[in-house]
Amino acid sequence: MQQIDWIILSATLLFIIFYGVYKTRGSKNVEEYILANKETPWWLVGLSVMATQASAITFLSTPGQAYHDGMGFIQFYFGLPIAMIVICIVFIPIYHKYKIFTAYQYLEQRFDVKTRSLAAILFLIQRGLAAGITIYAPSIILSTLLGWNITALNIIIGISVIFYTFIGGTKAVNVTQKQQMFVILVGMFVTFYLILHMLPNEMTFSNALHIAGANDKMNILDFSLDTETRYTVWTGITGGFFLMLSYFGTDQTQVGRYLSGKTDRESQMGLILNGFLKVPMQFFILLTGVMVFVFFQFNTVPLNFNPNNKALIEHSKYKEEYQDLEKKLTNLGEEKKEYNLLYIDHLNQNFDNPILRNKLKELAGREKDLRDQAKELIEKADIKAETNDKDYVFLHFILNYLPKGLIGLLLAVILSAAMSSSASELTALASTTAIDIYKRNTKSELTEKQLLYSTQLFTLGWGIIAILFACFCTLFENLIQLVNLLGSIFYGTVLGIFLVGFLFKFVKGKSIFYSAVLSQISIFFIYYYFIHIYPSGQEKLGYLWLNFIGATLTIVISSSLQLLLNLKNRTIKS
Template identity: 50%
Template sequence: MNYIDWIVLFGTLISIVSYGVYKTRGSQTIQGYLKGDNSMKWWMIGVSIMATQASAITFLSTPGQAIEDGMRFIQFYFGLPLAMVIISVTMVPIYYRLKVYTAYEYLESRFDLKTRTLAAILFLILRGLSAGITLYAPAIVLSTILGWNIFATTSLIGLFVIVYTVSGGTKAVSITQRQQMTIIMSGMFLAGFVAYSMLPESLSFGETLSLAGELGKFNIVNVLPSDIEQNLPEGVATVGELSLFQKVNLILSDRYNIWTGLIASTFLFLSYFGTDQSQVSRYLGGKSIRESRMGLIFNGLLKIPMQFLILFIGVLVYVFFLFNQPPVFHNTSLYQRAMQTSSQTELVALEQEYKNVLDQKEVSTKRLVKAIENEDELVKKSARAEVLAYQQQEKEIRDKVKASIAKAVPGSKTQDRDYIFLNFVLTYLPHGIIGLLLAVMFSAAMSSMASELNALASTTTVDIYKRSFNADATDKHYVKASRSFTLMWALLAMVFAMLAGFAENLIQFVNIVGSLFYGTILGIFLCAFYVKRVHGTAVFWAALLAEAVVLYCYLFTDLAFLLYNIIGCMLVVVVSLIVQGFIKKEITT
């Protein structure tokens, strides 16, 4: 980076923070601070919802997901439009009719205080952890660029968010998100254009798509796991020989396919957008039910194309690296630390072996491109097999490098998928654009974290502090309390980001954390909305059992994490009906 990049980056961030503070100065009522005076129009709601969901993790981690795993992650969002319709029809009118500040207020009127408090606590744990992950993503970016300690970079970014979120509350979050989404979308379109322009001139757009498709990167819809042929059970030669039970078992253990996308992710999105205060607060600030519904539908229609674009940029970067050698390990600062140890000799040898494989792979890639141009199926098949074989050798060498780094730097995170796109930006893009794309990542992080902190503060103030500790204070007191809780959660998120290491790819990890709690929370709300015969005590105990089962599945089974949402939700509904039956029998006898 040079001075132009720094000017673009910090000029953008400081402008956003200053604008948010200026436009929302003087918020003194709890209505204004937590709901933004119900002044948001539908397009502002839609943008705010998208900006809340699209954190820096989205732009830092998703292209790396596509580079290593192809486009199949897009299936994760297939249930989103359906969830938006259900929420718009069923949940939004209830929230508006009750004039609630948080989603969990409704639970007390429907059930009791303990059920409301349990749902609020589950949300606080979930969103508190997620806020730390959201902050961690841009912190590792700045740490990589500057060579600073993660403590320093986390503190710097956290301070930016604290300034305008504590000052202006919900309104400040919503106002700044408009500018942030403009920067985000323009920056990602530009990244896609630049990535394509850097491919070999002889490679047309159609040939680029064909090349990526031949190498398995356009696996957009998968009925069965995309790598099923490489993971057939012992004694099974072809997919056709699998029994129905074996096919179902493979689907259930696969994270991304059409079934988890349409069914399991619908449950996740129903819970996220319908019961998560970070999203509910976005549309509770709407001018009317109609504006809120339109904002939700707008998000449902636009989110999938947006994710497709980001994944497609990852595919373009993948094709770029077929003709340009990527580093053997993408976290360059950690790699340099390992090179200062006794593992240097081993790493140098592995890097040379890696370069030799890449040279051979490039020759086979050019042969594959020629076969695509000539429509020579026989050569195409053999060249594709060669490229895939070299890719497997690459992976094996990279695994050895990671093992060597883990030995050289104990406790280090050797999953470097989150650094792939960052390295591409810093190494190959022109100055100015580097600063803009980093501003995209930071803007997304600030936007998402600000929404999370605002939701955490709202829930803590309304559902815990005001309801159970201080019910008769003035509006001014609750605004001060909300600001204090915002600061408290920001500091906790910063501590979590500083101390935690995330072994998973970040975009997956944040969804795994959500899936651990969203199913149970959704089950509570579904009972509240639709199962009128069930009362608070039954739902409370059912929710505790469901959460215990979900945590067991995560710790001790190989189930795909999206299925946790179905398991948690269905257990709450079914067990609460059973428990309610026993309670009625006891009362009768």
């Protein structure tokens, strides 16, 4: 990184932090700290919702996901627009009617305090872990860039987020997310333009899509009914719908964003804005990853994108074997470039040569074999080494191929997203702990000032917990899948509780509480025996189905249990 990159990166982040502190210093009460006095306009609600979900993991991990597996991940978001409509019609009017600070307050009014506490605790566990991951993700970037210790970076990034969130609460989160989204969108569009600009002169965008298609990167829709397939149209519309419905409808991280809207209509318009923009935004980020893949068909590519693995091999007895694989990959790269240019020439003559397409697939297969051999050597050098390098693909491209100045901007994009998402998580965790756990279970009456200070202290406490978890966090297959998997394990049960509350008026507190406990235990068993014990890609169940299963189990068990209790009561009375 050059001096100009450091200036752009530092200036961007410092401006966002101190702007948030300046605009929101000195919250006077809990409503201002948690709900920003319910003064947020609809467009800022929409941007805040998008910025909260668009963490550093989105911009670090999603392009790498597309580089390796193509555009199929977009199907994960197919249920999102439908979920936005359902939340606008069902959830938001009820939340505004009850004038609540957190989503879980509603559950006590509908059921009982046990159910409220259970849902709040499930949220705190899941989101507390996820908050650590969102801090850990940008630490990977700076660790790779600077060679700094990841633990030290986790602490530095965590403290930066805690600083303005502790002082300004939800209002600080909202006002800073406006600047963060601007930085994010500008950075991504400029990067996409530069990728296309750096492709061979004779190559059009259409040619690039053909090359991506020849390598199976443009398979957007999969209508397979196989439950073992991770991303299909059906998992997106069902499992993805239930995940999004739970995330945006019951997760305080998002509920807190639109509860700060001026009216329920402003909140609804903000969510509809998110529904319109989120899928195209994710499509664009995935397409950026695919274009990076196309770019590397004409440029030097490493055997493993994680530079830590390269350093590991350099100090092992497998160094020469690894270098031999690198030479083979270099030769293969020249062959790939030759055949891709020939393929482009045929495309420019309006002839999509099937023989050349098959040749490109064969070359991609040979490259994959070399990469797999490299991973085996890395594992031999250190059994604990993380050989998966999806999260390093986009970072490698940024650091090695983008011009001066833009590197700083792109790193600011990723770090801005990390700060945005982490800040939302901390305010949600703090408000849920303060309102649903602390205040509800404190016998003495708390003053506004005491509750405000308590919420600020919980913000600090959860920030420390998130930092600690980040320090122990290790790479899953890739970070974006780890976050979604964590959500899928817990969200289904919580969503089931809310859906029963909204739609099944005859079900009472005792039935929903015990059914939710049984449902969550069942999900743990299903996850372990159908997903966890199998190697990646060989699971017996796509993790998105856990959302659907958890919600369905909660609804069915609670309804059945309530009917049995009603029957028993009638029998006793007669």
